[in-house]
Amino acid sequence: MRSPESMDADFDTVLHGGEVFVGQGLARCDIGIRAGRIAALAERIAGGRTRFDAAGRWVLPGGVDAHCHIDQPPNPGSAARGAQMADDFASGSRSAAFGGTTTILPFAPQFKGQSLRAAVAAYHARAEGRSHVDYGFHLIVSDPTQEVLAQELPALAAEGYTSVKIYLTYEALRLSDLQVLEVLDAARQCGTLTMVHAENLDCILWLTERLERQGRTAPRYHADSRPMLVEREATFRAVALAELAEAPLLIVHVSGREAIEVIAGARARGLPIVAETCPQYLFLGSEDLHAEDGAKCMCSPPPRARENAPFVWRGLQSGALSLVSSDHAPYRFDESGKLKYGPKASFRFIANGIPGLETRLPLLFSEGVMAGRLTLAEFVELCCTAPARLYGLLPRKGQIAVGADADLALWDPQRRTVIDNALLHHNVDYTPYAGMAVTGWPTHVWLRGELVCADGELRGRPGQGRFLRRGRHGIPLRAAP
Ligand code: DUC
Numbered sequence: 001m002r003s004p005e006s007m008d009a010d011f012d013t014v015l016h017g018g019e020v021f022v023g024q025g026l027a028r029c030d031i032g033i034r035a036g037r038i039a040a041l042a043e044r045i046a047g048g049r050t051r052f053d054a055a056g057r058w059v060l061p062g063g064v065d066a067h068c069h070i071d072q073p074p075n076p077g078s079a080a081r082g083a084q085m086a087d088d089f090a091s092g093s094r095s096a097a098f099g100g101t102t103t104i105l106p107f108a109p110q111f112k113g114q115s116l117r118a119a120v121a122a123y124h125a126r127a128e129g130r131s132h133v134d135y136g137f138h139l140i141v142s143d144p145t146q147e148v149l150a151q152e153l154p155a156l157a158a159e160g161y162t163s164v165k166i167y168l169t170y171e172a173l174r175l176s177d178l179q180v181l182e183v184l185d186a187a188r189q190c191g192t193l194t195m196v197h198a199e200n201l202d203c204i205l206w207l208t209e210r211l212e213r214q215g216r217t218a219p220r221y222h223a224d225s226r227p228m229l230v231e232r233e234a235t236f237r238a239v240a241l242a243e244l245a246e247a248p249l250l251i252v253h254v255s256g257r258e259a260i261e262v263i264a265g266a267r268a269r270g271l272p273i274v275a276e277t278c279p280q281y282l283f284l285g286s287e288d289l290h291a292e293d294g295a296k297c298m299c300s301p302p303p304r305a306r307e308n309a310p311f312v313w314r315g316l317q318s319g320a321l322s323l324v325s326s327d328h329a330p331y332r333f334d335e336s337g338k339l340k341y342g343p344k345a346s347f348r349f350i351a352n353g354i355p356g357l358e359t360r361l362p363l364l365f366s367e368g369v370m371a372g373r374l375t376l377a378e379f380v381e382l383c384c385t386a387p388a389r390l391y392g393l394l395p396r397k398g399q400i401a402v403g404a405d406a407d408l409a410l411w412d413p414q415r416r417t418v419i420d421n422a423l424l425h426h427n428v429d430y431t432p433y434a435g436m437a438v439t440g441w442p443t444h445v446w447l448r449g450e451l452v453c454a455d456g457e458l459r460g461r462p463g464q465g466r467f468l469r470r471g472r473h474g475i476p477l478r479a480a481p
Pocket residue numbers: 069197298299300301327329352353354
């Protein structure tokens with residue numbers, strides 16, 4: 001940070017008097033913004049066409065939510081086909097912005113028989129002109145043909161689509177081990193990061209059929225159909241396949257102790273394995289599925305028993321888990337979404353997913369930073385900087401630094417809020433976190449220097465968010481011997 005008394009270069013906006021997260025902690029600092037970027041950080045900055053008084057507030061980087069599903073077309077082969085996502089790019093990204101998140105990475109899904117190009121074009125059509133925040137796309141690869149692996153992946157990587165998600169579960173998406181190896185190998189060659197949903201499909205099908213034969217079809221049995229062992233086995237296998245292919249791997253939505261132990265072991269051996277968790281594995285429990293409206297908390301992997309949450313916190317503290325994303329998957333609790341097949345449908349036919357774009361940062365800030373489980377530097381790393389680094393968005397996103405995009409969230413660190421769906425800006429008719437009291441909330445948010453949210457009021461407009469072409473992933477690989 002520069003320390004002259006004043007800098008008089010002209011700025012579009014100056015935020016002054018705030019406690020700003022620079023380097024590894026808070027410092028009293030002014031921020032000069034020009035042409036959407038942070039142009040100066042100094043003790044005192046004069047001028048500015050707009051001056052904003054940030055006294056008493058913390059200025060943190062805008063969040064990067066590297067895992068969310070927005071307006072994702074239903075897979076024709078899925079058991080819950082027909083359920084519609086409640087958020088389009090306008091409502092999903094609006095909700096992200098109000099929660100302090102300025103970059104989102106949703107998924108362009110490839111259906112079997114479709115080219116990746118067609119999948120990307122179709123998804124751009126859904127996003128175009130609608131987003132309130134900047135966005136990039138991961139690709140979901142469900143049909144890894146030779147054309148996809150040898151032609152499309154490298155071409156799309158060169159255009160900024162540098163991550164692919166693959167699945168070890170869901171009948172319409174699951175890849176064989178051979179296909180996983182082929183994707184890992186092709187992705188490694190073009191600097192693309194492979195993300196994996198690690199649950200064992202055959203175990204889930206076997207358990208589901210057994211539960212159904214016993215008449216155990218209520219939402220609570222969703223958790224019994226996907227115990228931690230099922231995640232542990234798939235995580236172990238995915239790690240082994242990545243090791244064989246000498247490829248980096250990011251394991252998404254890690255839910256609990258057993259998978260974390262596998263990941264910690266792999267990392268201790270120096271493998272380029274990185275893992276993500278989500279708020280639902282810190283703040284929800286399998287007990288929540290027992291309620292009458294338990295489907296509201298149904299996601300995969302499922303929330304685990306309450307005793308599991310401390311292991312997830314420890315995973316974040318120890319570095320076994322490197323980032324926190326929402327896995328926002330928005331379905332209304334009505335016949336358009338969760339209840340598509342009726343209130344008595346077997347859990348197998350209930351769409352998986354919960355909303356969480358807007359609550360991710362406030363929950364982690366309150367129960368992490370304010371409750372003393374995470375330092376502020378760890379919070380920023382997990383929710384902003386690490387996702388930007390891992391997915392090829394540094395130095396533009398995820399940090400407050402000269403030259404970075406002026407994506408900023410002004411936090412009132414003392415504000416007490418009892419979470420209520422009426423406060424949120426998504427298009428889902430519930431939040432699984434209703435009733436939780438949190439301390440700290442982002443009150444103002446800037447996207448590339450433009451104020452998009454101010455004290456609960458929307459100032460931005462749909463279409464203001466831009467598509468991000470991303471660079472190669474930021475997972476360090478061991479030097480070749
Ligand atoms: N699980 C997924 O795999 N995707 C979306 C939401 C969920 O719960």
